[in-house]
Amino acid sequence: MPTKSKIIYTLTDEAPALATASLLPIIRTFASSADIEVDLSDISLAARILAAFPERLTEEQRVEDGLAFLGDLAKDPDANIIKLPNISASVPQLRAAITELQEQGYDVPEYIENAQTDEEKEAKSRYAGILGSAVNPVLRQGNSDRRAPAAVKAFARKHPHSMGKWSKSSRSHADYMRGGDFFSSEQSVTMPEATDVRIEFVPNGGQPVLKKELSLEKGEVLDSMFMSAKALDAFFEDTLQDCKEAGVMWSLHVKATMMKVSHPIVFGHAVRVFYREVFDKYGELFEQLGVNPNNGMSSVYEKIKSLPQSTQDEIEEAIHACYEHRPEMAMVDSVKGITNLHIPSDVIVDASMPAMIRNSGQMWGRDGKQKDTKAVMPESTYARIYQEMINFCKTNGAFDPTTMGSVPNVGLMAMKAEEYGSHDKTFEIQADGTMRVVKADGTVLMQHEVEKGDIWRACQTKDAAIRDWVKLAVNRSRQSDTPAIFWLDQERAHDLELTKKVKEYLKEHDTEGLDITIMSYNEAIRVSMERLIRGLDTISVTGNVLRDYLTDLFPIMELGTSAKMLSIVPMLAGGGMYETGAGGSAPKHVQQVMQENHLRWDSLGEFLALGVSLEELGIKKGNVRAKVLATALDKATERLLENGKSPSRKAGELDNRGSHFYLALYWAQEVAAQAEDADLAAEFKPLADALTQNEQTIVDELNAVQGKPAELDGYYHANLDTVFKVMCPSTTFNKILDDFKK
Amino acid sequence: MPTKSKIIYTLTDEAPALATASLLPIIRTFASSADIEVDLSDISLAARILAAFPERLTEEQRVEDGLAFLGDLAKDPDANIIKLPNISASVPQLRAAITELQEQGYDVPEYIENAQTDEEKEAKSRYAGILGSAVNPVLRQGNSDRRAPAAVKAFARKHPHSMGKWSKSSRSHADYMRGGDFFSSEQSVTMPEATDVRIEFVPNGGQPVLKKELSLEKGEVLDSMFMSAKALDAFFEDTLQDCKEAGVMWSLHVKATMMKVSHPIVFGHAVRVFYREVFDKYGELFEQLGVNPNNGMSSVYEKIKSLPQSTQDEIEEAIHACYEHRPEMAMVDSVKGITNLHIPSDVIVDASMPAMIRNSGQMWGRDGKQKDTKAVMPESTYARIYQEMINFCKTNGAFDPTTMGSVPNVGLMAMKAEEYGSHDKTFEIQADGTMRVVKADGTVLMQHEVEKGDIWRACQTKDAAIRDWVKLAVNRSRQSDTPAIFWLDQERAHDLELTKKVKEYLKEHDTEGLDITIMSYNEAIRVSMERLIRGLDTISVTGNVLRDYLTDLFPIMELGTSAKMLSIVPMLAGGGMYETGAGGSAPKHVQQVMQENHLRWDSLGEFLALGVSLEELGIKKGNVRAKVLATALDKATERLLENGKSPSRKAGELDNRGSHFYLALYWAQEVAAQAEDADLAAEFKPLADALTQNEQTIVDELNAVQGKPAELDGYYHANLDTVFKVMCPSTTFNKILDDFKK
Structure with missing residues (x-):
């Protein structure tokens, strides 16, 4: 016994x-x-x-x-x-x-x-x-293991959810920055020893200003990166011009809820670029009224209510004038006239992109009809996977839930890993200068020349979390007898640091007979999708953001929802927590x-x-x-x-x-x-x-x-x-x- | 000395x-x-x-x-x-x-x-x-080694040819059969010993009819495959409907010149489907007149000249009526009204597809304007690479000749390898029955159930040619210090046989320090393109058809022409032939x-x-x-x-x-x-x-x-x-x- x-x-x-x-x-x-x-x-x-x-x-x-x-x-x-x-x-x-x-x-x-x-x-x-979310932080003491259970998968195969047909001639696509974004500026260092560092801003010609102090563990990976406000604005303008010329609908996909410091700012830039003439003309007035474009156009509509009706009408006319020369914008609610830029929390990339892809690559226009769309996701790091999937669907048609395989995920989540733990280390730059990460002894570990308005951030990833994540990936691959792919982009500074650790920690395990590889995101998703349409499963072993994105993206294709996924948190200490269902009580x-x-x-x-x-x-x-x-x-x-x-x-x-x-x-x-x-x-x-x-x-x-x-x-x-x-x-x-x- | x-x-x-x-x-x-x-x-x-x-x-x-x-x-x-x-x-x-x-x-x-x-x-x-092409067959005693010489490449980088801009919203794409084509029916066997075989057709309920006898060498690979005429016609109809719905231009890309038996038949099917009503109504008359749809609509126009003017007018009216309900067709010469289906030799896939891709993915319409196009290439085996490149250009924009790397080719050409030596073993099936390849002792090596109108063919590839090709690939990789990829599709019967041989013959060489891999076509072209835009070279080691296609495709992107490529035939015996220029004297x-x-x-x-x-x-x-x-x-x-x-x-x-x-x-x-x-x-x-x-x-x-x-x-x-x-x-x-x- x-x-x-x-x-x-x-x-x-x-x-x-x-x-x-x-x-x-x-x-x-x-x-x-x-x-x-x-x-x-x-x-x-x-x-x-x-x-x-x-x-x-x-x-x-x-x-x-x-x-x-x-x-x-x-x-x-x-x-x-x-x-x-x-x-x-x-x-x-x-x-x-x-x-x-x-x-x-x-x-x-x-x-x-x-x-x-x-x-x-x-x-x-x-x-x-x-009060509030008091339980999860106490219990989620590990990385993430999510997959579609056999029973659910079998049911979906027999009783498939609806999938919008894809046209080979679809004009829909994902668009992202080709420079000036976090991806292109990322730097990453691994601490050889436990180290105290400070993040400071040195304004041009001025003295350093302390922004944050951190105590880093031995083996901890620290990244820093920034998004150029100028490049971001130019990118938004380009996408708008391109849509106007091509006659394709424009939509913005960010994650302002989770990336609660950086993404509302990105969202605000989009609002100011789209409605450029309005903000040019009423910028000062808006400032007096306390309009915050980071909260979307709803903030404008709300704040101008205090103005005389005639001024309100004038501003609303100016807003409508923008629509005349801008491309059609995707709607959140075409009946109520709620656009993509109304509220930053309405369109959340990890949910909105799978929905768009499942819906023939289309979103809804002002007339309530679905149309081909440019999905604008400024940061290129993760946006590329959606373009890959769109290309794949154009080539191979919509995924078929009755025959497709599965892409389970092993995600690096523990100890506030990566971008999802960056909120207290994200800063909107107030003047031209240099952001830098400096060791206690004065050694500069990383630095970026930044300009007013740029968004700078640092991310931490603890060694223990990475080590456990590698173990989890090996165990899952063994237990499911399924190939596992580490999604690590060899052109990304952070992922290069992680790759070293992954290779090192893989040696700690018996991987005999397992198919464990490291691939760039594009290659990884492509290989996974090629296997998917042949009914084969592939474990995605990813960082924290991709964990979040992929555990919606693939389940929504496979099962029509991500709520039926098995969500396991194998604790760092060795125990396990098995979460049930999604959402409320x-x-x-x-x-x-x-x-x-x-x-x-x-x-x-x-x-x-x-x-x-x-x-x-x-x-x-x-x-x-x-x-x-x-x-x-x-x-x-x-x-x-x-x-x-x-x-x-x-x-x-x-x-x-x-x-x-x-x-x-x-x-x-x-x-x-x-x-x-x-x-x-x-x-x-x-x-x-x-x-x-x-x-x-x-x-x-x-x-x-x-x-x-x-x-x-x-x-x-x-x-x-x-x-x-x-x-x-x-x-x-x-x-x-x-x-x-x- | x-x-x-x-x-x-x-x-x-x-x-x-x-x-x-x-x-x-x-x-x-x-x-x-x-x-x-x-x-x-x-x-x-x-x-x-x-x-x-x-x-x-x-x-x-x-x-x-x-x-x-x-x-x-x-x-x-x-x-x-x-x-x-x-x-x-x-x-x-x-x-x-x-x-x-x-x-x-x-x-x-x-x-x-x-x-x-x-x-x-x-x-x-x-x-x-x-008379005729008497010199090349005597001299081309080996496989093919083609690359852009350093000088030419350097010149192209400094003085780039024009490249049409790609829109991310482009609707252009390649379309190909998803079943019923040569790819899906391919069978392949390797001869353990020298063997005499006969190709025969057994009509349903009838006696075998000898079609061809072959003496195969030890280690020779013999393939057989067929294209279903019904599936082909259904595919053409689908592509036409799809274009009509999507508002995208239709064009056909085959290689009737080189694949001189099979592709004119395929072309003829397209003609009959596009102008279905015309052939339905005048089919018998056309037969009497000797109209051959395999020669394109030019054959109709030529043969009906013998008819009274009123009948001619009637037929031309019927032809024009087709244009009313068919999608717009790409033109070879819009001024002269020469369509894509006029003559089978006008649009040759290996030249036409690179031209289309270089031209923003567009071809010319009846009004002389360039438009997004569905490039129809029934056989899926090789067509997929064009869709890959189209997707790539939509995602990354047109290739940039000033920075891009190069994709040289090592091609399996010797001893009439593969499809390019299949003309005497290609048959248009005359009745329902079975095509089979039978050994002298009566053993059936391969067989296909076929229907009237299907196109069946066998291809030979000699062991000596394959062995030399592998050697050439290793030598080229070594001499150029460049990674080499064998393009072998693991879902293709023929390529599976070749893969075994390649793995075996690679052992005969010192590959220490070389980066030699085997990839499916899609993966190979994708990896090559990802490297290309980063300025990196990748040798494509391919079969005979891909040799032909790729030595136009990449040179036209890189150099604007394939005429400036170095074309070397390293003889099986060890010598070398260096061909100069392209075309006439x-x-x-x-x-x-x-x-x-x-x-x-x-x-x-x-x-x-x-x-x-x-x-x-x-x-x-x-x-x-x-x-x-x-x-x-x-x-x-x-x-x-x-x-x-x-x-x-x-x-x-x-x-x-x-x-x-x-x-x-x-x-x-x-x-x-x-x-x-x-x-x-x-x-x-x-x-x-x-x-x-x-x-x-x-x-x-x-x-x-x-x-x-x-x-x-x-x-x-x-x-x-x-x-x-x-x-x-x-x-x-x-x-x-x-x-x-x-």
Whole structure:
């Protein structure tokens, strides 16, 4: 018998928490056969509030601090955590939870925005650790491993999503700078020893100004680069002229949300160039009004509201005059007249480009019709991959989800790697001069001559993160028996530094029989796509930005969405976290339960995450039964999808509970049918038989409770016993599960 | 001192022969310093006639059979032949030469087409060996080595030809079949032993019909494949519909001249599909008239001339009606109304595609304007490379001749390799059935189910040719210190067979330090282009068709023409042939000499060929001086180009002779200036000085003879002494050369 193992299943909020109550008994039943315990760890908003104020609660009221527990566990090599979506609490949500807890008799304090007393301040400070995205930063202690699970892939092949046809004559393309961008100015150094450096700006003829101090680790890679504001403006103007001449629509694709310092500035440049005459004429007025072009044209429309109507009309006329001589611009919402330049967060490159490519390479024009488009992405580093894919689709037609292979990703994410950790080291230059990175001893490591308006930034990548990423790539390649390509551009300073490390760290692993190569981005995507249309899989091993881009790009082609991807964070310490689903915790679904006792949360993400969680346990602990359970679960999930046993939207039909029953049925049947572990098959035979024979009875029992309100004894802090009772209403099903555990 | 070496310089016809008289004394003078003899071998049309009838000539009139001599020499490892363009005699040319020889007192017989007597028949038979392309087949005893010489490349970089700008929004593309073509049906076998096979057709339910018998050598590769007529027609219809919808011009690119059996049939299909209604309505009438759509619409226009005017008008109206619902077709001559489908030899893919790509990806429409075009090339095997280049130009813009690298070629050409030797094994299928290749013992090696109208063909590739090709690739890579890529598509049956051989034969060579790889066509061209725009060279090592295509494609981008390429045939036996120039022997230039004693033949090809001829001698014989002369000659050629010392078109200005003087001047100066062989430099110093000091005198003397008629004592068989006198009129120059030889 293998060592006793444990899976930590997070108890979160709202719909996922309700679904957990239905699914957990099944998981526990099945896992017990492989000697695996499944423990709940409560990181719901309510639990986090209670954990923050133990001194105000009675002994019985006190709860374990689940997040602290998981934070510690993340550093344990044995960690195996299934992480469900939780509430990233806004202030109103926090206040509602507090009120509910108080009503239940918990003496938690009010959240007072304008805290005065020490007590209020202390409470506010503790609540600050609970508000917003408080969970992920604690748990995501590693690099990223994302892939389309076999079951999902098989389903997509049989039931493909729609894909827009590509014309060989399409005029659509990606356009990017050929100089003056971050790519062309990038410098990169690796620290031979731990080093303190300072980033400073030396204005021409002036004294150095300290911008930032950094303590770098041994082996850490530090990059610096800048984008020329002049080159950027010239590029935008060129793209606009080119579109006007060619009669092609213009659109801008940046990532102002994630690249929250640099990209809004880039966006602002586009706004000022497109509406050049408006800003030339009203620039001073706009400044007085506080217009910020980095916030898009919405900022203009909002700020000019304070002006007399006649001035407003004049400005709006000037804006419309721009449209006369500019090319047509892609619309975000043609009905409402929302253009591509309205708000910087409307068009996010990693989502918008796959959508455009899936849509025949077209975006929507002012008339609501889709048209060929120039997709403008100033920074050339990553934009080139989209042009590659566009060329590929022109040549080979749209991808075919029914036959195409897959491109999983192993991404360098840990320890705020690369550009995604650069926000506190990004500066818009205020005067002509020199930006430089200087060691404590005065040695200049890197420097750039910059001009007013240029965007300068530095990025860090820690050695430990890189080393782990290489390990993860080798493991994934081995475990999937799939070729892996490190996307490293040999014309990029940063990637040259990484290439050295990758080559070095690859030696630490047994790569015998594996196909692991290093290719430039263009070559890598091309090879991956050539394989893709031949039904072959290729692991992309990429930096942080490409991780983000590719885990939308390929899934959207393959599956129609990136939400069905398996998202694993193998912790640096050796443990693993398996994230489920994408996005929120579906409060609307809870309402439906309260009104008509029907839950339509789709647990697909949990099924998938559990599959890898079990698989990993099997591999790490030599637990053959865990591996068998994992394989059987994937097959069960596939059958569930295939047979349409996901929750219906309508009360009285199959809901979450029924869907879970079918998962149990198929899962038991698959375990009973497999030949790898005959004992286990024999053990599961009676369970499979019992579930098969009682299918109709159980489904009827599960559906019978629907149609009338359900009482959960709380919303944020429901009574767990009550919830379990509501979510497990079939006595037949409950008994079969109980009997199996003996 | 190295062994005495010999260069054989061919004496041919017309302008090249006159130029030889001017250049040869210079070459002999320079070569003597490296102990190299330069012998003339007369393979002019007149000499070949005289050699054919020795028994009718006096002792003094008899000439050596130059072609027989060269044919033997081609099998000698020491062969070093510089081959100038010669007359591929048509019957009128042959008759004119016979008459001239008879007038000069040579008793050569008449050429009688309708020979009756035995004597006449014998004469006709001997003349048959002289007519047409009689020289190249005898001499081309090897694979092909083509590259842009350094001097030409340097000149093109400084004085770039025009290149049409590419729009990123261009709609132009290459389109090709995705099934049903030769590529998708290709089968290939390698003979383990010498084997006799027969190609036979078995009609459904019938007896086998022998189509061809072949004796295959040990290790020979035999391929078979077919193109489906139905799939071809459907493809053409699709491309036409697609163009119509997309508003893009349609054009067809095949190679009906070289692929003289298969491609006219393909062309005929296009004609019948484009003008479907015409052929539907008048098909029977056309058949009676002997219209052959394989000869293009010109055949229709020609044959219907015999019909009454009213019927002609009716048919022409029907033709015009087709244009109404078909997309616009690319024109060969928009002024004369000559379309792409008029004559099969007008648009030849290897020339037309580079022209289109150089011309912004556009061809000419009916209105004489250039427009984006769908280039239709049914067979996908090779068409894909053009789509790759088009995508590349859309992404990166037009190639820049001032900075781009070069793609030399090593081509598998020997022993009628591959498709280019398939004409006698190509069949248009007459009924549904099976085409098969059967061994003498009855074993079926390959077979295809075919339908009436399908085009089936077999191709041979001899082991010795492949082995030599691999050797040539390694040598070229070594000598040029340039990476070499074998273009072998791993999804192509033939290329898989070749890949095995290439891998095997590469082991026979020292490839230490060389960068030799095998890539699919798409990958190979992509890598080559990525290197190209970074100024890097990559040798393409290809089969026979790609040899032909690429030695136009890249030179036209790099140099604006393929005529300036160095064309070397390293003989299988070990010797070398160096071909000069492209195309004919310029009879118009001879007229100009006869009228005003001005020769404007451009000897650039000879300079280049001589350079490699010397270089090869230097390498093979360890003749350092030959290598020094070769290097100096290349530099001299570069200076000659740079200083504009090529022949002018106008009498009284620098002509061929003056150009040759400048070559001698620069060449002598370069040898005198080099440091590799100090003795040789010292020897050349006086020559260089004398030429430098007498530049004006010599140029004056050379130009002074111009403006009045020159007497050559014959056209096909001019008096050689007279020719030398006419072509070497500067006593100063002659004396300096004589003095140097001591």
